[in-house]
Amino acid sequence: MNCYDYIIVGAGSAGCVLARRLSEDRSTRVLLVEAGPPADDFWIRAPAGMGKLFRSEHYNWCFETEPVPTLRNRRIYWPRGKTLGGSSAINGMVYVRGHRRDFDHWRDLGNPGWGWDDVLPYFRRSVCRPGDTEKGSESHGLLTVSDPSVLHPAALAFVEAAQRTGLTRLDDFNEGEQEGVGLLRATIRNGVRQSTYDAFVAPIVARRPNLDIRTGAHVHRLLFAGVAATGIEAEIDGQIQRFHAAREVVLCAGALSSPHLLMLSGIGDAEQLRRHGIATVAHLPGVGKNLQDHFAVRVQARTTREGSYNQYLAGWRKYAAGARYLLTKGGYLALGSSIAAAFFRSGPQVAYADMEVSFRPMTVSYAGTSEAVVDDFPAISASVYRVRPDSRGEVILRSADPMQSPAFVPNYLHAPEDIGAMLAGLRRLRQILAMEPLASFVLEELVPGKEVRTDAQWIDYMEREGQCAFHPAGTCKMGNDRMAVVDARLRVQGVERLRVVDASIMPVVTSGNTNAPTIMIGEKGADMILADQRAASRAA
Numbered sequence: 001m002n003c004y005d006y007i008i009v010g011a012g013s014a015g016c017v018l019a020r021r022l023s024e025d026r027s028t029r030v031l032l033v034e035a036g037p038p039a040d041d042f043w044i045r046a047p048a049g050m051g052k053l054f055r056s057e058h059y060n061w062c063f064e065t066e067p068v069p070t071l072r073n074r075r076i077y078w079p080r081g082k083t084l085g086g087s088s089a090i091n092g093m094v095y096v097r098g099h100r101r102d103f104d105h106w107r108d109l110g111n112p113g114w115g116w117d118d119v120l121p122y123f124r125r126s127v128c129r130p131g132d133t134e135k136g137s138e139s140h141g142l143l144t145v146s147d148p149s150v151l152h153p154a155a156l157a158f159v160e161a162a163q164r165t166g167l168t169r170l171d172d173f174n175e176g177e178q179e180g181v182g183l184l185r186a187t188i189r190n191g192v193r194q195s196t197y198d199a200f201v202a203p204i205v206a207r208r209p210n211l212d213i214r215t216g217a218h219v220h221r222l223l224f225a226g227v228a229a230t231g232i233e234a235e236i237d238g239q240i241q242r243f244h245a246a247r248e249v250v251l252c253a254g255a256l257s258s259p260h261l262l263m264l265s266g267i268g269d270a271e272q273l274r275r276h277g278i279a280t281v282a283h284l285p286g287v288g289k290n291l292q293d294h295f296a297v298r299v300q301a302r303t304t305r306e307g308s309y310n311q312y313l314a315g316w317r318k319y320a321a322g323a324r325y326l327l328t329k330g331g332y333l334a335l336g337s338s339i340a341a342a343f344f345r346s347g348p349q350v351a352y353a354d355m356e357v358s359f360r361p362m363t364v365s366y367a368g369t370s371e372a373v374v375d376d377f378p379a380i381s382a383s384v385y386r387v388r389p390d391s392r393g394e395v396i397l398r399s400a401d402p403m404q405s406p407a408f409v410p411n412y413l414h415a416p417e418d419i420g421a422m423l424a425g426l427r428r429l430r431q432i433l434a435m436e437p438l439a440s441f442v443l444e445e446l447v448p449g450k451e452v453r454t455d456a457q458w459i460d461y462m463e464r465e466g467q468c469a470f471h472p473a474g475t476c477k478m479g480n481d482r483m484a485v486v487d488a489r490l491r492v493q494g495v496e497r498l499r500v501v502d503a504s505i506m507p508v509v510t511s512g513n514t515n516a517p518t519i520m521i522g523e524k525g526a527d528m529i530l531a532d533q534r535a536a537s538r539a540a
């Protein structure tokens with residue numbers, strides 16, 4: 001059967017939420033299409049497997065940016081999940097919703113229904129917090145969000161040290177106020193990663209004959225009758241196949257691939273499409289523009305043995321940690337990528353926290369291998385990034401060939417304000433590292449090293465070593481201006497029966513990690529699709 005009511009392109013953070021919600025009515029036929037393979041792998045389930053998946057060509061698109069002029073023409077590596085669960089199957093599992101003002105700002109940009117008070121119920125609907133009796137409304141969701149399984153003394157020391165620099169201790173970053181320091185929660189259930197596929201789709205897949213899932217199906221383009229989306233064309237086992245959608249096509253291919261698929265299908269800047277011989281269905285110059293990402297700079301320090309858990313994951317001890325994990329699903333292999341975080345302002349003129357420092361009592365290296373290897377000496381690591389960067393990049397179509405990835409132009413540090421904020425953030429991190437009780441663990445700063453002190457030295461270090469924090473967003477932005485791609489109901493402007501529902505619709509990237517807000521977008525998008533369908537049925 002190649003005819004469905006809804007076709008969802010991309011089984012990632014948002015796509016899996018939609019697959020669950022849209023197929024709840026058993027008379028609705030839903031197809032979920034994913035380019036990658038099934039996610040049946042121990043290293044996807046084990047949180048520490050993130051290091052193995054980071055450069056896995058099997059589960060990861062392994063994108064690279066164009067050379068970045070502001071970063072000495074380096075190409076920056078951009079991992080993206082390519083399996084059931086999408087990037088939520090390979091990510092660091094940190095769960096941070098963002099600041100209430102992020103969403104109020106989205107609303108004020110011309111997107112009614114997207115303020116904090118509007119979106120909070122959608123965040124809550126997804127989440128289950130084991131043992132959380134106080135927040136009754138967060139104990140019945142499908143996605144488990146848990147506290148770290150091991151409270152390492154260095155993580156606690158980081159929190160205390162940051163408090164001594166003037167930050168407030170927060171027990172939860174997810175209630176709309178973020179400024180402060182605390183331990184991070186993660187999408188981990190009993191020591192096992194919770195991708196959105198695990199949380200939303202796996203439990204029902206055998207019981208929903210009306211939900212079809214096609215893996216290994218690389219969508220090449222969307223099909224149109226006039227300006228109405230009618231289906232998709234996908235390559236499966238080397239064959240081109242067509243699938244038809246009676247109601248809607250929902251694009252959930254993520255901030256790098258959703259704009260690409262729109263352009264391949266004739267939706268984008270008409271002049272750019274013409275250059276590649278693609279007939280225009282809708283001239284939308286904003287497709288691929290407004291790319292925002294978090295640019296991260298690392299500081300690492302050698303510590304005393306008690307200051308790090310590297311020694312438990314390096315050498316022969318890693319086998320003991322592996323055995324412990326297999327037996328109990330606990331220990332250091334059950335931790336997310338970062339254990340604690342601090343959010344603060346880069347300067348007094350900033351309205352609310354624009355800097356994030358994420359902290360981990362461990363370090364890894366990629367010395368010539370494709371996998372992260374835990375260092376065999378005790379050390380800690382922290383990354384600093386500006387969560388609301390001013391710099392904007394873009395995704396540019398390079399070819400009409402769907403198998404050729406577009407050009408990714410991130411423009412990191414293009415805006416001078418981003419450089420100034422990063423300098424303030426890195427200095428604040430140094431201050432935290434020098435504060436007790438963390439200072440007692442720290443023996444020596446390894447990276448960049450204490451000789452880096454002046455602005456010029458820090459900028460040099462950022463340019464040479466800065467990396468992405470894996471949070472691209474905004475490339476099909478929601479709004480009502482000339483550069484908007486979708487409206488506030490996530491419908492693609494100028495065409496019919498087509499929506500984008502993923503991280504690309506964020507008009508401004510959220511002040512934190514992007515998985516939780518993308519899942520919220522999936523929940524809210526599903527509600528809007530179902531409500532519009534009900535209204536259309538009543539009107540018919």
Ligand SMILES: Cc1cc2nc3c(=O)[nH]c(=O)nc-3n(C[C@H](O)[C@H](O)[C@H](O)COP(=O)(O)OP(=O)(O)OC[C@H]3O[C@@H](n4cnc5c(N)ncnc54)[C@H](O)[C@@H]3O)c2cc1C
Pocket residue numbers: 009010011012013014015033034035036054079080081082083084085086087088090091092093094095096217218219220252253254255257258261337469470471472502503504513514515516518
């Ligand atoms: C290494 C890494 C670490 C991260 N760590 C964190 C973290 O700790 N916390 C956090 O909050 N966020 C983190 N993120 C970011 C977060 O995971 C993403 O913002 C979020 O998953 C984006 O969801 P999405 O639905 O927009 O896209 P994705 O989850 O990327 O889903 C897109 C899906 O579409 C599929 N697809 C794309 N093109 C096609 C096509 N042509 N045909 C068929 N299928 C297609 C992809 O294979 C993929 O499965 C991390 C991301 C990465 C890569």
